[in-house]
Amino acid sequence: MKISLFTGCVIPIKYPGMEAAMRELARALDIELEDVKFGCCPAPTGLKTVHFDAWLALAARNLCLAEEKNLDIATLCSGCANTLRETNHILSMDEKKRLFVHDILASHGKEFKGSMKILQLPELLARNDILDLIQKRLKRPLTGMKIATHYGCHYFRPSDIMLDEKLDLGYSLPYSMELIIEALGAEPVEYNRQDLCCGAALGINNGLTEESLEIAAEKINWMNEAEIDALAVCCPTCFSQFDSGQALIKRKKTGLRTFPVFHIAELVAFALGAEVEKLNLKSHKIPAGALINA
Amino acid sequence: MGKALDLFEKEEFYKCLQCAICTGSCPVARVVEGFNPREIILRYILYGEEDEVLGMKEIWNCATCHACQERCPHNITISGLLTHIQNLAAKKGNLPDTMKAAMTLMAETGWSIQATPRSDRVRTELGLAPLKRPDTAEIRKIFKEAGLDEILDLK
Ligand code: SF4
Ligand code: SF4
Numbered sequence: 508m509k510i511s512l513f514t515g516c517v518i519p520i521k522y523p524g525m526e527a528a529m530r531e532l533a534r535a536l537d538i539e540l541e542d543v544k545f546g547c548c549p550a551p552t553g554l555k556t557v558h559f560d561a562w563l564a565l566a567a568r569n570l571c572l573a574e575e576k577n578l579d580i581a582t583l584c585s586g587c588a589n590t591l592r593e594t595n596h597i598l599s600m601d602e603k604k605r606l607f608v609h610d611i612l613a614s615h616g617k618e619f620k621g622s623m624k625i626l627q628l629p630e631l632l633a634r635n636d637i638l639d640l641i642q643k644r645l646k647r648p649l650t651g652m653k654i655a656t657h658y659g660c661h662y663f664r665p666s667d668i669m670l671d672e673k674l675d676l677g678y679s680l681p682y683s684m685e686l687i688i689e690a691l692g693a694e695p696v697e698y699n700r701q702d703l704c705c706g707a708a709l710g711i712n713n714g715l716t717e718e719s720l721e722i723a724a725e726k727i728n729w730m731n732e733a734e735i736d737a738l739a740v741c742c743p744t745c746f747s748q749f750d751s752g753q754a755l756i757k758r759k760k761t762g763l764r765t766f767p768v769f770h771i772a773e774l775v776a777f778a779l780g781a782e783v784e785k786l787n788l789k790s791h792k793i794p795a796g797a798l799i800n801a
Numbered sequence: 802m803g804k805a806l807d808l809f810e811k812e813e814f815y816k817c818l819q820c821a822i823c824t825g826s827c828p829v830a831r832v833v834e835g836f837n838p839r840e841i842i843l844r845y846i847l848y849g850e851e852d853e854v855l856g857m858k859e860i861w862n863c864a865t866c867h868a869c870q871e872r873c874p875h876n877i878t879i880s881g882l883l884t885h886i887q888n889l890a891a892k893k894g895n896l897p898d899t900m901k902a903a904m905t906l907m908a909e910t911g912w913s914i915q916a917t918p919r920s921d922r923v924r925t926e927l928g929l930a931p932l933k934r935p936d937t938a939e940i941r942k943i944f945k946e947a948g949l950d951e952i953l954d955l956k
Contacts, residue, residue, distance in 0.1 A: 516912035519932055520920045527927045546911040546935035550921060552865050556887040557896060557904055559808065561949035568943055611946045615939055664867035666882075704828045704866035713861050713897050718832040722864075785927055 509539040510626070511578040513569070515587040516547050517743040524787025525743060528581055528752055528772040529628070531781035534639050538631075545569045548587040551661055552708040553588070560607070566594035567608045571617040574688055579624040581631055583707050583772060585659030585742035588627045589669065595621060596668050627662060629741050633683035641690045646690030649798070654774075655696045655735040656684040657726070657749065659742035662772030684739050684771055691778040698733035700726065705748040716755075723752040731764045737798060739770045746770055754792040767793045774798070808881040814846040816875045823869035823879050829862050836862045836878055838869050845886060855890045861897050863887070891952050904953055908944055911935035 511671040512533075518525045533540050546565060549555070555562040570591060573580045582588040598605045599621045612619060631637065663669050663681050670681065680702055706722025709715045727749065730738060740746050750768040757763045774788050779796060788795040817839075824839040836859045843954045844855040848859045854860065870879040890896070907913055911934060921931045945955050 516914055519924070519929075520914050523920065523924045523927055523929055527929055530929075541891065541934075542930075544933055544935050546937075546940050547907050547913045549907060550913055551901065553903055554907065556861075556863070556865065556884055557883060557900060558947070558949050558952055559888050561944050561947040564943050564947040565940060568940075611943055614946070615943065635878045648884045660864070660866035660868070664871055666871060698933075702868070704864050704868065706828060706864065708866075709829060709833070709862060710862040711903075712900055715862065718829075721832040723826045737872065772904050786925065787927055790923075 508537070509541060509578060509630075511543045511573045512540040513543075513545055513548070513573075513580045513587055515582070515584040515743070518583050519631045522743050522746065522770070522787075522790065524785075524790055525583060525746075525770045525772055527785050527787065528770065528776035528781065529553055531776040531785060532772060532779055533646055535536060535776070535779040535781070536637060540581075543572050543576065545572055548584075548590040550586050551589045551593070552586065552712060556712075562590070563594055563597065563604065563749070564608055564611050566590050567598060567612060567619050568617060570598075570613070570621075570623065570743070571597060571612060574620055574623050575617075575751060577622075578757065579626060581628060581791055583628055583741070583770070585627065585662035586744060587663030587681050588625060591625045593668050595623070627683075627688060627741060629658075629662075629681070629683035632771070632775060633686045638686060638690045641775065641779070642685070644780075645692065645778055647691075647778050649688075649774070650692045652693040652798070653696045653736045654688045654693045654739050655698055655701075655730055655733060655737075656688070656739045657701075657705065657745055658684065659740065659745045662741060666796065684741065687771060688739060691774060696733050696735050698735070699729040701729075704762045705745045707744045707748040711744075719748070720752055720756055723748050724756050727753060727756065727763075730766065735766055737766055739771050739774055740768060741771050743770065750792045765793050767791060767795045767798060769795070769798065787801060807867055809878050811846060812880065814842055817842050817847070818875065818879055819843060822872050822874060824834045825925040826868040828866060828868065829864055833859070833862050833870065835859045838883070840862075841886070842877075842879065842882065845882070854886060855893055856895055857890075858895070858897075860886055860890060860895075861900065896952065901953070904949075906940055906954055908949070908953060909937065911940050913936045
């Protein structure tokens, strides 16, 4: 399988270890990655709120770059996936918007046809054939680890665009990462209010760091109540909110029980035998010990 | 603006019961005083206090988590309305400095966060290729053609 890798901006710049993990796991699973010079997605929490048209046009440009190569897109960030998928949806459904974007892109020699699929990494890895391959090629099973998931709001909301099946009133959650965690030999764990937002946008957009951490802290408490050994995420912004967030919260609340946070790509690459140094786990604020000693 | 911005239908909001399930589901309303999606609907749509709402700093606190609209019993597109309000507010100059700086950075670099020499140093250590800058000249032109220069000086 060949697919274009949409790393987004945050991963290659701030968390290159996650990109390395993606490349390691792709190699181990015979997935060929094509690098395309994409720009920022741009973020559904950023440019979209400031200027919808500019957001749509830049996202459409990214889609065209993959389409020129006849490739589907794999994303490592829930925000990127949300922008690209919603743009694909809008341009396919809305004539007025399609024409608006078409005129802009045409002057840059680009045309949106809407032929590509946008796959979030967990969706890609949770395909039956790939889950089988993961199990077959497992080098370091994560036996005994209790791992909870946080998908990030933009992974599954709005559900009519982001998910194929309509969820029951927003209570149900996706389960692709749960399937992957099982394939890695670990135990997926549920916890209360699992669909809650990480709160990151509040700090990034408006500098309300305290309030943003208050949202994260509630979720961290529920995770601790479920006594998880680690948290799996599929978004670098959620990662930062829970990894750096725990470190920041612990400064004031010294008794806080902490757990390491991993991008799902890191967990899969590790379990498939990637060299640990290459994953740059030392960049995590909460030490990754639980994984290494699994 | 407005060319491709048609995020919500006003009539849809007349169905709003003011039941406050949206506010009850909103993670931000729990931690930031003065942020309340139900009240924004009440004031902006039902009371017609458009100018007042467009001038509120609080509108920028929405995390775009979509929990409100996912749980609204009338399937009202609340986050669509918020995006619409934020877009209009930005045009009137109500835009937090942090966001303005982030948009400027994106127009200059094509990325949403600042790359530092450290990024490339770590990338090399991990055996990754150096960062490849996107075509920022084309991105800036696209921004301009889409109308972003209404808000940002794109040079
Ligand atoms: S949940 Fe829906 S109906 Fe209830 S107040 Fe909010 S927008 Fe109105
Ligand atoms: S989308 Fe905004 S208003 Fe709605 S629940 Fe999330 S933070 Fe609150």
